[in-house]
Amino acid sequence: MKRRTFVQTATAAGMGTLAAAGMAPQLKAEESKSAAKDVTRKLARYVVAAKFDDLPAPVRKEAQRTLLNWAGCAIGGSRHETVDIAISALTPFAGPGQATVLGRKEKMDVLHASLMNGISSHIFDYDDTHLRTIIHPAGPVASAILALAEYKPVSGRDFLNALVLGVEAECRIGNAVWPNHYDIGWHITGTAGVFGSAAAVGKLLGLNEQQMVWALGLAASQPVGLREMFGTMTKSFSPGRAAQNGFTAALLASKNYTSSDQGIEALRGWANVVSTAHNYSEITEKLGQTYEISLNTYKPFACGIVIHPTLDACIQLRNQYKLTAGQIERVELKVHPLVLELTGKKTPQTGLEGKFSVYYAAAVALIEGAAGERQFSNKLAQDPTVVALRDRVVATIDPAIGPEQVRVIVTSKDGKKLEKYIDNAIGSVKNPLSDAALEAKFADLADGVITAARARKVMDLCWGLEKLSSAADLARAAAA
Amino acid sequence: MKRRTFVQTATAAGMGTLAAAGMAPQLKAEESKSAAKDVTRKLARYVVAAKFDDLPAPVRKEAQRTLLNWAGCAIGGSRHETVDIAISALTPFAGPGQATVLGRKEKMDVLHASLMNGISSHIFDYDDTHLRTIIHPAGPVASAILALAEYKPVSGRDFLNALVLGVEAECRIGNAVWPNHYDIGWHITGTAGVFGSAAAVGKLLGLNEQQMVWALGLAASQPVGLREMFGTMTKSFSPGRAAQNGFTAALLASKNYTSSDQGIEALRGWANVVSTAHNYSEITEKLGQTYEISLNTYKPFACGIVIHPTLDACIQLRNQYKLTAGQIERVELKVHPLVLELTGKKTPQTGLEGKFSVYYAAAVALIEGAAGERQFSNKLAQDPTVVALRDRVVATIDPAIGPEQVRVIVTSKDGKKLEKYIDNAIGSVKNPLSDAALEAKFADLADGVITAARARKVMDLCWGLEKLSSAADLARAAAA
Numbered sequence: 005m006k007r008r009t010f011v012q013t014a015t016a017a018g019m020g021t022l023a024a025a026g027m028a029p030q031l032k033a034e035e036s037k038s039a040a041k042d043v044t045r046k047l048a049r050y051v052v053a054a055k056f057d058d059l060p061a062p063v064r065k066e067a068q069r070t071l072l073n074w075a076g077c078a079i080g081g082s083r084h085e086t087v088d089i090a091i092s093a094l095t096p097f098a099g100p101g102q103a104t105v106l107g108r109k110e111k112m113d114v115l116h117a118s119l120m121n122g123i124s125s126h127i128f129d130y131d132d133t134h135l136r137t138i139i140h141p142a143g144p145v146a147s148a149i150l151a152l153a154e155y156k157p158v159s160g161r162d163f164l165n166a167l168v169l170g171v172e173a174e175c176r177i178g179n180a181v182w183p184n185h186y187d188i189g190w191h192i193t194g195t196a197g198v199f200g201s202a203a204a205v206g207k208l209l210g211l212n213e214q215q216m217v218w219a220l221g222l223a224a225s226q227p228v229g230l231r232e233m234f235g236t237m238t239k240s241f242s243p244g245r246a247a248q249n250g251f252t253a254a255l256l257a258s259k260n261y262t263s264s265d266q267g268i269e270a271l272r273g274w275a276n277v278v279s280t281a282h283n284y285s286e287i288t289e290k291l292g293q294t295y296e297i298s299l300n301t302y303k304p305f306a307c308g309i310v311i312h313p314t315l316d317a318c319i320q321l322r323n324q325y326k327l328t329a330g331q332i333e334r335v336e337l338k339v340h341p342l343v344l345e346l347t348g349k350k351t352p353q354t355g356l357e358g359k360f361s362v363y364y365a366a367a368v369a370l371i372e373g374a375a376g377e378r379q380f381s382n383k384l385a386q387d388p389t390v391v392a393l394r395d396r397v398v399a400t401i402d403p404a405i406g407p408e409q410v411r412v413i414v415t416s417k418d419g420k421k422l423e424k425y426i427d428n429a430i431g432s433v434k435n436p437l438s439d440a441a442l443e444a445k446f447a448d449l450a451d452g453v454i455t456a457a458r459a460r461k462v463m464d465l466c467w468g469l470e471k472l473s474s475a476a477d478l479a480r481a482a483a484a
Numbered sequence: 485m486k487r488r489t490f491v492q493t494a495t496a497a498g499m500g501t502l503a504a505a506g507m508a509p510q511l512k513a514e515e516s517k518s519a520a521k522d523v524t525r526k527l528a529r530y531v532v533a534a535k536f537d538d539l540p541a542p543v544r545k546e547a548q549r550t551l552l553n554w555a556g557c558a559i560g561g562s563r564h565e566t567v568d569i570a571i572s573a574l575t576p577f578a579g580p581g582q583a584t585v586l587g588r589k590e591k592m593d594v595l596h597a598s599l600m601n602g603i604s605s606h607i608f609d610y611d612d613t614h615l616r617t618i619i620h621p622a623g624p625v626a627s628a629i630l631a632l633a634e635y636k637p638v639s640g641r642d643f644l645n646a647l648v649l650g651v652e653a654e655c656r657i658g659n660a661v662w663p664n665h666y667d668i669g670w671h672i673t674g675t676a677g678v679f680g681s682a683a684a685v686g687k688l689l690g691l692n693e694q695q696m697v698w699a700l701g702l703a704a705s706q707p708v709g710l711r712e713m714f715g716t717m718t719k720s721f722s723p724g725r726a727a728q729n730g731f732t733a734a735l736l737a738s739k740n741y742t743s744s745d746q747g748i749e750a751l752r753g754w755a756n757v758v759s760t761a762h763n764y765s766e767i768t769e770k771l772g773q774t775y776e777i778s779l780n781t782y783k784p785f786a787c788g789i790v791i792h793p794t795l796d797a798c799i800q801l802r803n804q805y806k807l808t809a810g811q812i813e814r815v816e817l818k819v820h821p822l823v824l825e826l827t828g829k830k831t832p833q834t835g836l837e838g839k840f841s842v843y844y845a846a847a848v849a850l851i852e853g854a855a856g857e858r859q860f861s862n863k864l865a866q867d868p869t870v871v872a873l874r875d876r877v878v879a880t881i882d883p884a885i886g887p888e889q890v891r892v893i894v895t896s897k898d899g900k901k902l903e904k905y906i907d908n909a910i911g912s913v914k915n916p917l918s919d920a921a922l923e924a925k926f927a928d929l930a931d932g933v934i935t936a937a938r939a940r941k942v943m944d945l946c947w948g949l950e951k952l953s954s955a956a957d958l959a960r961a962a963a964a
Contacts, residue, residue, distance in 0.1 A: 086741070093739040094732070096635075097593040099577045113577040155576075189752030194705075218718075225674075225718055226725065229705050230744075232752040238698075238705055238743035241736075245706065252574070256721075259573040261566070263718035264710075272669030272712040 043269035043284045047173060048216035050291040051203045056165040063295045064470065067164045070132055070171070071478075072466035073302040073442055074142035075106065077131045079462070079482055080377065080449025081124035082107030086237045090123055090244075103151035104479040107453045111483075114151040115248050118201070122147035122244030126193070128377050129239075129359050130306040130449070134171075134299060135408070135433060137178035137192055138309065141300060143243030144197030145170030145204045148251045153475040158208055160472030168297050170204025173220075175296035177268065179286035181279035190278060191229030194242030198223040201250020202257075209258045221263025222253035224274035235349070235360045302442055304431040305375035307359035310343045313410035313429040314362055318369040321414055321424045329371050329393045331416050337366060338402035338411040348399075355380040366412070367393040376448060408432045454484060523749035523764045527653060528696035530771040531683045536645040543775045544950065547644045550612055550651070551958075552946035553782045553922055554622035555586065557611045559942070559962055560857065560929025561604035562587025566717045570603055570724075583631035584959040587933045591963075594631040595728050598681070601627035602724030606673070608857045609719075609839050610786040610929070614651075614779055615888070615913060617658035617672055618789065621780060623723030624677030625650035625684045628731045633955040638688055640952030648777050650684025653700075655776035657748065659766035661759035666711075670758060674709030674722030681730020682737075689738045701743025702733035704754035715829070715840045782922060784911040785855035787839035790823045793890035793909040794842055798849035801894055801904045809851050809873045811896050817846060818882035818891040828879075835860040846892070847873035856928060888912045934964060 059067075081087065082105065091110055099113030105120045112120065122143045125131050131140045149166050152158065158166075178185075178196040186192050202223035206216050226249040229242030257263075268274050268287070275282040305315045314337055321327060337343075339362065349361040358364040358380050367390050368379045384390055405411065408429050414422040428434040437445070443463055450459035458481060465478045472478070539547075561567065562585065571590060579593030585600045592600065602623045605611050611620045629646050632638065638646075658665075658676040666672050682703035686696050706729040709722030737743075748754050748767070755762040785795045794817055801807060817823075819842065829841040838844040838860050847870050848859045864870055885891065888909050894902040908914040917925070923943055930939035938961060945958045952958070 089739045089741045090736060093735045093741065094595075097579045097582070097595045097735075099579045099593070102577070113579070115574075115577045189757040191705075221713065221716070222718055222721070225671075225709050225713055225721065227707065230747070230752055230754065230757055232744045232747060232750040232754075232757075233701065233705055236701070236742045236744055238702055238741070241702070241705065241741075255573045255577075256570060259569045261569045261573065261718070261721075262716045264712045264716055267710070267712065270712040272710055274710065274712075277669040277710055277712075 041266060041269065043287055044217055044220050044267050045213070045265065046288045046291070047176070047268070048220055049213050051169050051173060051207055052211065052213050052216050054165065054169055054292060056161040058292060059165065059168060060295070063168060063298055064164060066297050066300060067167050068466050068469060069302065069439070069442060070142050070297060070300050071146060071167060071469065072446060072463055073132050074125050074146045075462055075466060075478070075482055076446035076449040077128060078121050078125035078147070079107035079453050080130070081127035083453060084124065084127045086127050086240055087120060087124045089237070090120060094119075103154040104483045106479070106482040107484055109484045114155045115251055117151040118148045118247040118251050119244040121150065122247040123240045126240040126243045128306045129308055130303055130377065133301050133303065133309045134175045134178070134296060135301055135309065136299065137175060137182045137196070138186065139175055139178045139196055140193045140243060141171040141175055141200065141297070143193065144174060144246035144250060145200040147244065147247035148201040149204045149208060150475065150479050152205055152208055152251070154479050156208075158475045160469040160475050162208060163475035164469055166204040166207045168295060169207055170200040171297045171300070172295060173203035174200030176287045179296075180282050180284055181275055184281045185279040186231075188279065189231045190227065191231050191233065191239065191242045194229030194246045195227035195278060197243055197246035198226055198228060198250040198253070201247045202253040203250075205251045205254035206257065209254055211254065211258055215257045215260065217265055217267070218261065218263045219254045219257035221265070221267030222256055222261065223250050224267035225263065226253065227274070227278060234346075235357050299433055301431055301433055302437045302445070304437055304441065304445070306377040306380055307365060307375065308346055310340070310346050310407060311362050311365045312431055313408060313426040314339065314343070314366050314412060315369045315375045316429045317410050317412040317424040317426045318366050319373055319375070321412060321422055322370050322373050325422055327370060327414065329389050332370065332393060332396065332414055333417045334415040335366055335370070335393070335397040336413040336415070337362060337397065337399040338405055339399050340405050340407045340409065341401050342407055344399060344401060352385055355382045355385045358385045361394070362399055363397040364390070364394045366397045370414075454482065458482075521746060521749065523767055524697055524700050524747050525693070525745065526768045526771070527656070527748070528700055529693050531649050531653060531687055532691065532693050532696050534645065534649055534772060536641040538772060539645065539648060540775070543648060543778060544644060546777050546780060547647050548946050548949060549782065549919070549922060550622050550777060550780050551626060551647060551949065552926060552943055553612050554605055554626045555942055555946060555958070555962055556926035556929040557608060558601050558605035558627070559587035559933050560610070561607035563933060564604065564607045566607050566720055567600060567604045569717070570600060574599075583634040584963045586959070586962040587964055589964045594635050595731055597631040598628045598727040598731050599724040601630065602727040603720045606720040606723045608786045608860075609788055610783050610857065613781050613783065613789045614655045614658070614776060615781055615789065616779065617655060617662045617676070618666065619655055619658045619676055620673045620723060621651040621655055621680065621777070623673065624654060624726035624730060625680040627724065627727035628681040629684045629688060630955065630959050632685055632688055632731070634959050636688075638955045640949040640955050642688060643955035644949055646684040646687045648775060649687050650680040651777045651780070652775060653683035654680030656767045660762050660764055661755055664761045665759040668759065669711045670707065671709030671711050671713065671719065671722045674726045675707035675758060677723055677726035678703040678706055678708060678730040678733070681727045682733040683730075685731045685734035686737060689734055691734065691738055695737045695740065697745055697747070698741065698743045699734045699737035701745070701747030702736055702741065703730050704747035705743065706733065707754070707758060714826070715837050779913055781911055781913055782917045782925070784917055784921065784925070786857040786860055787845060787855065788827055790820070790826050790887065791842050791845045792911055793888060793906040794819065794823070794846050794892060795849045795855045796909045797890050797892040797904040797906045798846050799853055799855070801892060801902055802850050802853050805902055807850060807894065809869050812850065812873060812876065812894055813897045814895040815846055815850070815873070815877040816893040816895070817842060817877065817879040818885055819879050820885050820887045820889065821881050822887055824879060824881060832865055835862045835865045838865045841874070842879055843877040844870070844874045846877045850894075934962065938962075
């Protein structure tokens, strides 16, 4: 493998010395191209070399929290009709029962298990969020490597390392094209996620640097997901298919299936094709010094992150003033622009559509004092009391309001104005869910799917993953 | 299913009558949105309703030619290391041996067989070309439906109808975004091809209109392929994965896995996300009146279509003047801009890279008098005589030269200038390969892979497909 470290650090003075030795022209040419040339390779080199022992303790801890939250979401979503349909449609063509579909009795080949676990972990829109990019990092990565762990032995330490590296790859690549890529209409969890899966699976398959470069190139060729699909079953297809595609990319690369050496940064590579702007330093700088998984967040509410400040405020107002729907004349929301862009549906007809309606979400939170999966049922979406209150919710954009903030003003029928301002919504980086709250969320999701004893075991395995000789124990414990 | 036919045909006068009846406002609103709203649905409705009996005889014939050419390419490419690697990497995870990998002994589940046949049919870059979009139409479509035909009974007539409809869907969608989509850097065979596979498989699965709409939406979410991958194994991954993705989309939709109703035309739907311009009338107008498969072409040379005029000219010059490499001082090519954009590699190191070098291609054609797969071997790409002549080839863009044209001027060592102008290269729409030439190409590709008797049988089955009760006979005859 060609090493470019010296060239990259060569100063102008150093180049002069080299020129005197007759070596400069070639080096100069290489250096001038290196900025746009080595993005994929630098990332691949880092992923191939990175060791579990290098991970700071808080990063390891956040990886456990990420995994626990993901497993809870996957188990909780596993009985949704979306998963039923996907399994029923694809089982006739699936391979040997190598890997667990979490929360279910079926086992499937590792590629299909990755797809199913990715779908089920996202179906409630309750999974983790990298707030800067709105990527849901765990779905594409954990779905793939947990399936792999049932096919070949993977220690808990190696598993956590791969999880961290997969999240690192997808979020850094997401950072590099955010926000243009998302604004165009891509579902970034599926488009960046495929790199996360490829990197993490590739790490566990022991790819060398060149193979990892090819795996990333094959990943670049298979982006998944359009924002147009939000509110349909195809939204949760994105992280599932990203897991499966990245897994496939790593498998092919492991046998030396070739792709470009510059899949991300070439003129007609991924970043130029799927975005109108990019900053490659987001991918190549400070590798091994910063960890995107440290910025991961976990939702207290079963819907898109942009409504969370509103839900936090509505639930606080309800509890503080013991509000009922009948007392409320009008609800005003002062929100960040993304809220209306992403969740502006005025008259959702189903629970799933309700997740894309800040109007419905505010109403149901004021009435129920909660916004878990139960609050996004088809029944409540059609409930006359909820619908009536929903239609009295008004949302306006306020330039002073950030994405983690909201100002909610409830006008009661007797003319009082009750106001709540949220600076950092519960579940955000600055106001994170505690371990106990994560466990409560997990238990709630697992309730009715696996036994409480099983749920406890899965959580304990997540917290103790570093000590496991086989990460597959986790998958097996999470089966129905 | 909501029917909009009446609304779409309502005249202004008719609307006035409806207004008098108090019905106009709603209808008017629907009509005003319909232009940007019903693209996916109109295409789906057409595909669902279209019958084999509606196909004009020349369209049926062209479908046979398309199929024969595709089968030859898939058989010919089936022993390439790219296919070996893909099969070896993915077999441990594949399902039951439901479908033939053409030219080989292995059988795989229908999804993986689609992938493999799509890869092998494109690996030599020798497959069919829809010249307007440079889509290779058969790979994504035929690979999928031939695999399906081994899983569920499909008559020859239904097979041909699905082939025509799949090609129609992918080429119309390609027309709608060409050339912007390709210019951005997408490998259009993989990005439009997934719609072709979804439509064709969906047709054979008997999807209703709504399910077909969803299948197209799921297809829209899974584009495959970047032009950056040209010259690597990942190029041929595009039609294979497109076949597999479209097949998956149709399977999911058949079980009512939902997606958007406007996957192609929505604000954040496919066309807006993957292109900077689009013309939806290319998709919705004259459905059932024109057939894109009528515009399909078949390559006489084993490389990208843009070099074909050059190859045609070089072979004619060589034969006419009995040229040898030693007599040639210099070769000048006056070419269309796409030639240098797509095949501008100056110093290809492998046969595969040679397909992306008009310089190499011209040299090897002048020396060998042919440009079949043998002429793009690694050995010839390194041959000193070929390399020396290659380095004496100069190509310049000439604004007067169209994509199917070239002017080649050979300067001999004794100072003579020999010139050849090609107006319509052999294999183009206006100068098509004859059935006999197609058979000769097939036989050449099949040579050494299947017996001559088998090759004859496969060709006869293609020509006689309309009469077959089971299209699967074709797949079985094409096995090793």
